[in-house]
Amino acid sequence: MNLDLRTVNVIRYITPLREGGSLPALAEADDDFKYVLKFRGAGHGVKALIAEYLGGQIAGYLGLPVPELVFATLDEAFGRTEADEEIQDLLKFSQGLNLGLHYLSGALTYDAAVNNCDALLASKIVWLDAFITNVDRTFKNTNLLIWKKEIWLIDHGASFYFHHSWTNWEQSALTPFALIKDHVLLPKADKLEEAHTEFTNKLNDSILKNIVDRIPEDWLQWEDNELSPEEIKSVYFQFLAIRLKNASIFLKQAQDARKTLI
Known part of the structure; x- marks a missing residue:
């Protein structure tokens, strides 16, 4: 890619x-x-x-x-x-x-009561949202579209919510992410272990750093923060690297949350 x-x-x-x-x-x-x-x-x-x-x-x-x-x-x-x-x-x-x-012209909002979702895809999306701490993929607001008979992911702007306070980010990186219990696809996500294995093998620090390094410097001039753009990038990278290294924590949280639904 x-x-x-x-x-x-x-x-x-x-x-x-x-x-x-x-x-x-x-x-x-x-x-x-x-x-x-x-x-x-x-x-x-x-x-x-x-x-x-x-x-x-x-x-x-x-x-x-x-x-x-x-x-x-x-x-x-x-x-x-x-x-x-x-x-x-x-x-x-x-x-x-x-x-x-x-713009996906003609796309419709995903409705869990009407639209199906493959178990592995559901598991992958749940894993991703737990990894990036996305609080906004719920039954109320799915942030999923159906376009050309396929599910598409949109709107990740509510992820990484630690950066709104920018305190204790190390602790936030290790959170099990309890809010995964509200995820719209959690009931269908019965292949979390398979998604976990695939994604932890595919992601690594080099990939994460390459993605973070491409954040425009223009977006890193924060009036409420004394850190330099490079220091801000470093925090995002470390957050992701720590979270990936400890992915079993949020995997278990998602698995435990599923058990309460079954």
Whole structure:
């Protein structure tokens, strides 16, 4: 897998996607494709973009179905003619580098009561979300789409929640992640051990460092943190490396959580 993302320039704001709390939008870029745009000026700002980037890149490397990620640039003039003041402010504060996900036209939201999911795929998605501490793949908000009769993973912006306080990150890296009990696919995930073996064999420190090193430095200029961009990258890498080395902790938590459902 090529870990380098393409960079596109956003040329047209089409419509807000108001089901997202951070007000993502459908937009068109200069490569003639449409993207779901995640803005640096929204919600948790660049930290949400970093989580989206890391989660998407790791998922893609592991062979899970995720839309293509791109770096998306908004120039200074973009959005000036937008009539909605809230959206105009969002675009104003999002000038520069943002993140886009290739738009899956015609996709439907995954519904656990209607749509099936292969047990191994479900187990892989549960393992991934436990690894990256993704709190947002629940029955209430699945963040899964059905597109061309296949399941696709979207929206990893709520992952790595330790970075919102940035304290005790070492302890956070070793958490068993109890919130996995709420995962929408946990009832179907009866091949967690198989997913664990495959992914722990496939991931390693070199891959994780390559992914982390590609976080744009522009996203690492934090006003609420005195760490340098390289120091911030180091924390993300160490968090992932520690978590991978101790993956049996969150694997057991997921397995135990399944037992309460059966």
